[in-house]
Amino acid sequence: MNLTALEPQALEIIKRYDEPRAAMLPLLWLVQTNVGHIPSEAECWVGGLLGVALSHVREVVSFYSMFRTREAGRHELRVCTSLPCMLRGAGDVLAQIEERLHIRPRETTPDGELTLTEVECLCACEIAPAGQLDEQFVGPLDRTTIDAIESDAVAPYTGSARIDEAHPFVSTDGPVISTRFRNTGGTWWDAYIADGGYVAARKALSSMTSSQIVDEVSKANLRGLGGAGFPTGRKWSFIPKASLKPRYLVVNADEGEPGTFKDRYILERDPHALLEGMIIAAYAIGSHKAYVYIRGEYFRPAERFARAVAEAYERGWLGKNIQGRGFDLDVVIHRGAGAYICGEETALLTSIEGGKGFPKLKPPFPAISGLFQCPTIVNNVETLACVPFILREGADRFAALGTPKQGGTRLFSLCGRVNRPGLYEAPVGITLRELIDRHAQGVRRGHTLKAVIPGGISAKVLTAEEIDVAMDFDSLQAAGTMAGSGGVIVMDDSASMIEALQSAAKFFAHESCGQCSPCREGTGWIHRIMRRIARGEGRLHDLDDLLAIARAMEGKTICVFADAAAWPVQSYITKFRAEFEEHITTRRGAETTHVDEARACPP
Amino acid sequence: MPTLTIDGRQIDSPDGSTVIQAAETLGIFIPRYCYHPGLSIAGNCRICLIEVEKNPKLQIACNTPVADGMVVHTSSVKADEGRRAVLEFLLANHPLDCPVCDQSGECDLQNFYMNFGLYDPRFREQKIKKKKAVAVGPHVMLDQERCILCSRCVRFTDEISKTGEFGIFNRGDRAEVGLYPGQQLDNPYSGNVVDICPVGALTDRDFRFKARVWYLSSAPTVCNGCAQGCNVDVHYVLDRPHLNDGARILRVKPRYNADVNQWWMCDEGRYGFGWIDKGRLTKVRRQGAGATWEQAVAGITEELTKVGERDPERGTCLRLGVIASPQLTNEELFLIREIFQRALGARVTASVPMPAGNSDNFLIRADKNPNTHGAALIGLTDATAPDAAAIVAETLEGQLDALWVFGYDLTKLVADEDLQRLSRSLRLFVFSGTNDNPTAGCSHWALPTAAYLEKEGTFVNAHGRVQRIGRAFPPLSDSREDWRVLLEIAGRLNLGFAWRSPEEIFQALARSVTPFAGLTYERIGLHGASLMTDASVAEVAVT
Missing domain, CATH: 1.10.10 (Arc Repressor Mutant, subunit A)
Structure with missing residues (x-):
């Protein structure tokens, strides 16, 4: 070497x-x-x-789970077994693949061609059950795709061309973010300019002050769409005006919340919208360097975004003295390597700084001391992609699309047991029922809706009776759950809440960074109890133990990962206790086989 | 300075300080694992949870800055509950192998469980297996299962020893502390990680299984390994000779001193105590045969009274040389000066050749003597004084008739035959010291003296700080403190000294040697005191 x-x-x-x-x-x-x-x-x-x-x-x-210290096959097949994929049969799919290839996860075919890896959410839930062959997402994994993979693995695999790309439903009608999503190969310079691109950035740089931009974004009621829903304009205003240190804009493109796949579409189909939003944001906060943290599994999204960055440099929209307005901005694309926690904004900063993805102690907060101990603003991809619209079309128009406290539309990722999984742009005040019934065309014929997770796996579950709720941050919070990342995971009456909770527990046990003791030990503990219950070895007392453990984890750690791990436990058991009790008393599950979980939780 | 209230008591605490520090000044102990005052804040163990009024979430005391008007409860129902929950998590995968764990008795998992835990355990799952009893270096043993991942050791090797050996690998509950495969924890300060490990994950290979810690007694002293004078506690057992082959000292631990060594000490000092229990001189010997202290003192004094008198046979005055040692205390060096140099007019030195040892810019000094500075102040190493080599040369040339050597082995200066010749030619050749060596073997009188741990006294470190060494336990067997022997001889010589103890000798020293002016044992205390500098001496003179 x-x-x-x-x-x-x-x-x-x-x-x-x-x-x-x-x-x-x-x-x-x-x-x-x-x-x-x-x-x-x-x-x-x-x-x-x-x-x-x-x-x-x-x-x-x-x-980081994507790094390996030992040799692997020439190709790697990652099979997702997170909840959205489980709901669409990932367990059986993995079993089929194991049987066909005669290998188990973490093993390589004898000819050294293919290594099989079981992974947590790839954020390709719209094509669940999903996998990833080297850099290409594949799904839904069914007999045909597995056939293709198998034949390729047996006869040396030559590339990804033989597996067709799936075409799930994706909004293309806007009004804000999805208008250029019809360009499946990406919206590049000319097309973006023709569609009013960089008008907003030009307006910002030539005729607006920093505080005017912050005011406009505040007036638009733009909230952080990564999941926390913090008012974006207010966040920008936290940057200390007097600081002499460099300031950084950091873009959180570490999309990882199970059930969510919106940022990938922005990166792939409309990367300039993000870039234009970044230029405006950087100008508003006085930053001359922006880091874009793209999750490790997002190979093509990163390539496409890099192409947009190159175009912008060529056209004088990045680099020194942008458009002659005396403003400099450089963009660095930073790739993750397989760690959900890096989506937490301070873990993301530690990860850029070259460390394990450990969330940082607060105080100090990133706006005061973030990346390299300098004032830093971390924004989600979708949040920034909304900014050009706000400056071009006006804050009022954006605000009017939403509720009094949250403006605009957002991209809702719909997955699970619905007829038409996909990505839907809708005003933030749309109800969950409308999203499921009208957009995703409801649950499968012959089945009824049972439960919905409205904002990514961390959100508390809602029952079928609770879905007449608007999808904005405040309404969902009032309903005892959260809007989160806009990832809607739908379960019909054929879904087992025990399996669902076990899958969620597996995810959190696998993804806990391990820094704080309550989270590190609690996630593993919950997972082991859930695995036991799922195997038919549960005790009724386990349910109270689980609730107690979840309660003990809540609010005691550096970041909210532990809370996120606790909420599913609390909501699933509280709302579906009878199902859990029945499962335990009838010792159901003793005969079913489950996917290998040794990876998440060694014996 | 912000004023806050902790458990109903008000305190002013400096800006930038944290609640855990403010509580400590009030004498309120908040439990901690990852927090260590000498290391950066990690905030990961979560055991120091406290309730801060108007804050819905419990906060960690180690990273909560004090603020004006803040009201803190360290043991409210909510804080206690939070802490108990954290402890239960920390013990979930802990092997609970206390009966075979060397940390038992000084383990903060045990202590905090008794003080803040006392819950009924709920964990019924299979515990995670990790590696046990891995020797990670010459001094340290690692047990990954017992580790609570507080990261103190990682921060120590990053921030203090700056050697970077430790890391925490993997994530979630698979996380484990360790070293890069093939690497060793072999830095000059490695033993400190054992001290700061709050649990039984890192134990001391030298101390392991020698004694249960509750059998140990502890005494404060100062390391004599080099001129830094790190403050230490010596842990010993006197009443259980079946432990540790009868050796009294089990281990040495650094003792906090902000001005000298903070919380740390080097491995050389930590593990360099073997000589105190091994190879000691235990009996008075005259020409190799057993004798008593009474005989020795009488015999030696008889010869010493002749010093300065004319030798009728040779027609010259009888002359005495003394090779003192920077291993001796100030009090002893002062007595040596007063008796030998001033009263008997002897040639006296405390300059003994010693090859410069290893050193660094932290705690390790090249000068491996603990009291070189003191010897210089007392005037036994200044430019006018001869050095040991000169005195030996003078002896070999027949210019000296009597010689007293304190501890030093002359074979480091001369060949064995010369030592034999020297022994034969001298009228009086006294060796006093702690351990046997060829010089002791050739001397006319070999006097067993106390090790530094066995006597009271003071050293002055390289930075001009005078520190008390204390007396951990009595001198071994028949050995006696040098100061006691010297005082007895002074008495026989009718020198009229009224001092009966090191403290009284020190008072005389402080009156006589300017830099010590104004100091007393009480003022020196447990943490030492800076000597007068030239500037402060001038100030005293003016007032």
Whole structure:
């Protein structure tokens, strides 16, 4: 292995970052892409280049699930077994794949062609049960796709061309974010300009002050669409005016909330909308450097966004003295490597800084001391993609689309047991019932709706009787759940709440960063109890224990991951207790087989 | 300075300080695992949860900055509940192998369970298996199952030793502390990670299984390994000779001193105590045969009275040389000066050749003597004084008739035959010291003296700080403190000293040697005191 040959590239990468250590993830990716895995000497090489102790390089390599220290097959098939995929048969699919390929997850076919990996949510829930063959999403995984994968794996696999791309339903009618989603191959420079692109950014740079922009965004009632719903304009105003330190705009494109796949479509189909929003935001907060953190599994979205960035540099919309207005902005695309927690804004910053994705202690808050201890604003992709519309069409128009406290539309990801999973743009005040019945065309014939998770797996579940609720942040909060990332996971009467909770518990146990003791131990504990119950070895007392553990985890950790892990437990058991009790007393589940969970929770 | 209320008591606490610190000044102890005052804040263990009024969530005391008007409850029902919950999580995967764990008795999982836990355990699942009893370096043993992942050791090797060995690998409940495969925890400060590990995950290979900690007694002293003078506690057992092959000292632990060593000490000092229980001189010897202290003192004094008198045979005055040692206390060096140099006119030095040892810019000094600075202040190493080599040379040339060597082994300076010759030619050759060596073997009188832990006294460290060494336990067997021997001889010589203890000797020293002016044992206390600098001496003179 010739690492020296990679050195020029490595040095080029290091230069992009404000601190050498921040080049940790890209350098590890560089090694893995070229070598196939990250051998020990590469860890030494990276540590040496960055001045980081070997133990800390290993910490990072072991933290992110996409990095591997041992050789794998020439290709990797990742099969998702998170809740949205489970609801569409991922368990059976994985069993079929194992049977056909004669390998178990984490094993490689004898010819060294294909490594099978079981993964948590790939955020391709619209094509569930989903998988990813190397860089390409595949799904729904059915007999045909598995056939294709199998024949390819047996006769050396030559590329991803043989597997057709699925075409789930995707809104293209806007009015705000999805208007250019009909360009399935991406909206590139000319098309974007022809559609009013960069008008808003030009307006901001040529005729607006920073505070005018903040006011406009505040007036539009734009809320953070990553999940927290914090007013965007107010967030921007937290940047200390007097600070002499550099300021950073960080884009959270680490989409990972099970049931959500909206940011991927923006990155792939309308990347300039994000970029234009970034330019406006950066100008408003006085930042000259923006980092875009794109999750590791999003290969094509990252490529497409990179293309948009290159176009913008060429056209003078990035770099020095943008459009002659004296404003500079550079953009660095940073790739994750498989860790849900990096979607938490401070974990995302630690991850950019070259560490494990550990959320940071607050105070200080990122607006005061964030990336590299400098004032930092972290915004979600969709949030920023709304900004050009607001400046172009006016804050009032955006605000009018929504509720009095939340303006605009948002992209709702609908998945699970609905007839038409897909991505729907709708005003934020739409009801959950309308989304499910009208947009996603309801649950399958012969079945009735049982339960809905309205805002990604972390949100508390709603029963079929509770879906006449508007989808804005405040209404859902009042209904005892949350709008979160807009990922709607639908369960019909054939879904088992025990399996659903077990799947959620598996997800949280796998994704806890392990920093705070209540979360690290609690998620694993809950998962082990749930696994036992699912196997038919539950005790009635387990339900009270689960509720007590969930309560003990709540509100005691650095970030809200532990709370998010607790909420499903509380809501599923409280709202469906009879089903849980019946499952336990009849010892159901003893005969069914479950997917291998050793990965999430070793015996 | 913000004023806050903690458990109903008001306190002013400096800006930027945290609730855990403010509580500590009030004497309110908030439990902690990851928090360590010498390390950065990690905030991961969550055991220090407190209730802050007007805040719906419990906060961690270690990272909550004090604020004016803040009202804190450290043991409200809510805070207690939160803490109990955290403890239950920490113990969920803990192996509970206390009966075979060396940390038992000084384990904060045990302590906090007794103080803040006392819940009925609910964990019924299979515990996660990790590696046990892994020797990660020459001094430290790792048990991953007992680890609560507080990251103190990781922060220590990052921030204090700056060697970066430790890491926490993997995530979730698979996370485990460890070293990069193939690496060793082999830095000069590795033993500190054992001290700061709040549980039994990192234990001391040297101390492991030698004694249960509740059998240990502790005494404060100062490390004699180099001129830094790190404050330490020595842990020993006197009444259980079946433990540890009868050796009294079990281990040495750093003792906090903000000005000297903070919370730390080096491995060389920590593990360098073996000589105190092994290879000691235990009996007075005269020409290799057993003798008593009374005989020795009488015999030696008899010879010493002749010093300065004319030798009728040779027609010259009898002359004495003394090789003192920067291992001796100030009190002893002062007595040596008063008796030998001033009263008997002897050639006296405390300059003994010692190859410069390893050093760094943290705690390890190249000067491996604890009291070089003190010896210099007392005037036994200044430019006018001869050094040990000169005194030995003078002896070999026949210019000295009597020689007293304190602890030093002359074979480091001269060949064995020369030592033999020297022994034969001298009228009086006394060796006093703690451990046997060839010089003791050749001396006319070999006097067993007390190790520094066995006597009272003071050292002055490289930074001019005078510190008391204390007396952990009595001198071994027949050995006696050097100061006691010297005082007895002074008495026989009728020098008229009224001092009966090191403290009284120190008072005389403080009156006589300017930099010590105004100091007393009480003022030096447990943490030492800075000597007078030239500037402060001038100030005293003016007033």
